[in-house]
Amino acid sequence: MxxxxxxxxxxxxxxxxxxxxxxxxxxxxxxxxxxxxxxxxxxxxxxxVRIHPDLIFFIFLPPLLFEAAWSISFKEMKKWWRIIGSFAFxxxxxxxxxxxxxxxxxxxxxxxxxxxxxxxxxxxxxxxxxxxxxxxxxxxxxxxxxxxxxxxxxxxxxxxxxxxxxxxxxxxxxIWYQAAATFVWMVIGGAAVGLMLAWAFVQAHKRLPTDASSDIALTLIEPYFMYWAAEQLHCSGVLAVVVGGLYMSTRQLTFLNxxxxxxxxxxxxxxxxxxxxxxxxxxxxxxxxxxxxxxxxxxxxxxxxxxxxxxxxxxxxxxxxxxxxxxxxxxxxxxxxxxxxxxxxxxxxxxxxxxxxxxxxxxxxxxxxxxxxxxxxxxxxxxxxxxxxxxxxxxxxxxxxxxxxxxxxxxKLFDHIIENEAHEENRKQMKLGLKLHIHQFMKNKYENELNVHAGMEKYMKLWEERTKSAEDIWMNEKTKTIFAEMLESQRQYLVELNKDPKISEEIIREQLYQIDLEEERLKII
Structure with a gap:
């Protein structure tokens, strides 16, 4: 050693x-x-450097597949499922x-x-x-x-x-008919095990008093448990990890802070x-x-x-x-x-x-x-x-x-593609829609506070002018609560916007990450 x-x-x-x-x-x-x-x-x-053959799958595959399932755009997978399925099978x-x-x-x-x-x-x-x-x-x-x-x-x-x-x-x-039955069980059973365990893990994250460290520790062991459980039932551990990872990825806003x-x-x-x-x-x-x-x-x-x-x-x-x-x-x-x-x-x-x-x-x-x-x-x-x-x-x-x-x-196959321009236009539309949504949200829910609270007036002016304040002394507990609600409203808006097939999920994820950073910044003000 x-x-x-x-x-x-x-x-x-x-x-x-x-x-x-x-x-x-x-x-x-x-x-x-x-x-x-x-x-x-x-x-x-x-x-x-030798790894026992029985352990090689278990050590490397579950985390690699789990991370890939979290990173991929499920929206794009649904859009191109026919050609993806044909290439994959x-x-x-x-x-x-x-x-x-x-x-x-x-x-x-x-x-x-x-x-x-x-x-x-x-x-x-x-x-x-x-x-x-x-x-x-x-x-x-x-x-x-x-x-x-x-x-x-x-x-x-x-x-x-x-x-x-x-x-x-x-x-x-x-024996072909035994192999066919085994194949069906491996596919259906693996997907079912992955879904059931992923649902159970989501509920555990929601109900247990976890923090960031414990949440991350749980996500590190979850793919291994999915793979092990599926293999114990003689179905596909790989499919269990992939399906479970996709399920948890699409619901991460509901159980991870x-x-x-x-x-x-x-x-x-x-x-x-x-x-x-x-x-x-x-x-x-x-x-x-x-x-x-x-x-x-x-x-x-x-x-x-x-x-x-x-x-x-x-x-x-x-x-x-x-x-x-x-x-x-x-x-x-x-x-x-x-x-x-x-x-x-x-x-x-x-x-x-x-x-x-x-x-x-x-x-x-x-x-x-x-x-x-x-x-x-x-x-x-x-x-x-x-x-x-x-x-x-x-x-x-x-x-x-x-x-x-x-x-x-x-x-020069892709030289004619103007995705960058369309991508940037989608980004501008998303940010403009997000700004209008939040401005209307604040006016509808906190109209009185906007008129009488100097801090909120300053913040609304900040939001409308898209500038940054040099001081954060105006951010008291009340405005922090309002700001947190506003960030959550942005997330819900982006989740709904992601249903639009014309909007790239990539820019949605980028903006959600920025919102997460804003929320963490709010905690240390």
Whole structure:
């Protein structure tokens, strides 16, 4: 423990330094982290970092999925649910099937079950990698919402395939009607467990005398409990965390106060950043041990690299084919939302197909493969599956990750988009509507105080002129109470405004955060 702890602390420090360097170079930090892990792994004398396969999902996945569910716009997910659903389920299954068939045909000793196991591992693109890469280029909110929504749900679908394939490899048989019933239970049961526990957690936050620290502590353990409870009932822990996180995210204004939301945002951002960074470093650090396992099994490194390149090519081609199929389906069945420009019709699916970088979930799934089967024999081709997964992650991150921003800029696909202007116009309309709403609210509810209280007269003048006072001595307890009610009224106005499909949820969340800051400032005046 005393030898591994300094190494783990050094890993976290390396994650921070590499992220700053990547930001300066304007490339996605997962790319540098994977390469750095690979380089560090060749330093002699470093302690081995091993996580038990049964714990890998439980340690990393719940908080990463929970935070992603809180960050995504549920409003945008509902708007683009058809294409998100097709990418999250149909495309994942098509990719896993393609990998299974190719692996069964070209890799000696690979059964269809092992092929599906590998396909379930490498099928889901990584949300963190995609988000880190696309932040350096301008893409429309619709494309961003599709990529984020897909990555949130495809983890569940790919891991369901992974679980079925794992059972088939262990038992040597696959009974389709039993698998269908199990699949239905995993999906419905996982979603139900997530909803029920999320509702219970919301009630606990409401009824218990929590403060910001205890609220944040509870949110840190809640995704783990959702995942554990669902897995104990043999349904999808991933879906439980995703559905529960979405439910709690849409109701956070009802059970978290402003301090909990502000501090929780900072805590969760740092926590998830460290988890992601450590995982991407582990990808590189695991390679020497995997290569040693291949050598012991008599598989030449060059042959294993060839298999990894082959599967990576299959992943890329399958996703591009799926993207064009989705575009054709959209054009046939929903022509109203299909791109009008011919260039968009040709290039948009290519860009979506090229954005399928692999990462955290693929690594976690590969490391979760048991070392031995139930009968005690070694799990077939475990090291080869791990190596192919590593190659797929490395190649998609480095090749696609470095070239995607260049392709987007070179294609000029999104140069015609005027979302920034529309976004700013929506922001101006929201702020003007908010100002008129609050002014009317204050006049209707506190008309007498406005006429006789010098502090309130000063505040109303401040509000109307949109200036800031240099002194806060006029803010007594009465005006604090009124001001707090006014802030809550603003929140309710913004919640109603968010129902307008033309208003971006992003600017609503930004303004809600500003209101939270104002409320915290009010407490220290």
């Amino acid at each position: 005393h030898s591994i702890l300094p190494f783990l602390l050094a890993m976290i420090a390396a994650v921070v330094l590499l992220e700053m360097w990547a930001d300066k170079l304007k490339i996605a930090y997962p790319i540098l982290l994977v390469i750095a892990g690979l380089v560090i792994s060749f330093i002699p004398g470093l302690p081995a 149909l495309v994942v299954f098509f990719t896993a099937l393609s990998v299974a068939l190719v692996a069964n045909h070209f890799i000696p000793g690979f059964t269809i079950a092992l092929g599906f196991l590998l396909g379930g591992i490498v099928a889901p693109p990584d949300a963190i990698s995609t988000g880190a890469i696309t932040k350096f280029v301008k893409i429309p909110r619709s494309t961003s919402a599709i990529l984020e929504g897909e990555s949130l749900l495809n983890d569940a679908s790919s891991l369901i395939i992974f679980r079925f394939a794992l059972v088939a490899v262990g038992t040597g048989q696959f 402003s301090a909990s939301r502000i501090q929780g945002f900072s805590v969760w951002s740092s926590f998830v950043f460290i988890l992601n960074g450590v995982v991407f470093l582990i990808i590189g650090l695991e390679l020497p041990e995997i290569v040693e396992g291949l050598r012991m099994q008599g598989i030449p490194l060059s042959t294993a690299i060839g298999y990894g390149v082959l599967i990576t090519v299959v992943l890329i081609i399958a996703r591009i084919i799926s993207s064009y199929a989705a575009m054709i389906a959209t054009f046939l069945f929903r022509p109203g939302v299909a791109p009008r420009r011919r260039t968009n019709m040709l290039l948009m699916p290519l860009i979506l197909g090229w954005s399928g970088m692999r990462g955290v979930v693929s690594l976690a799934a590969a490391l979760a493969i048991p070392i031995t089967l139930d009968n005690g024999t070694a799990f077939p081709h475990r090291n080869l599956i791990l190596f192919i997964t590593f190659v797929a992650i490395l190649l998609t991150l480095v090749i696609q990750g470095l070239t995607l921003p260049y392709f987007i800029k070179r294609s």
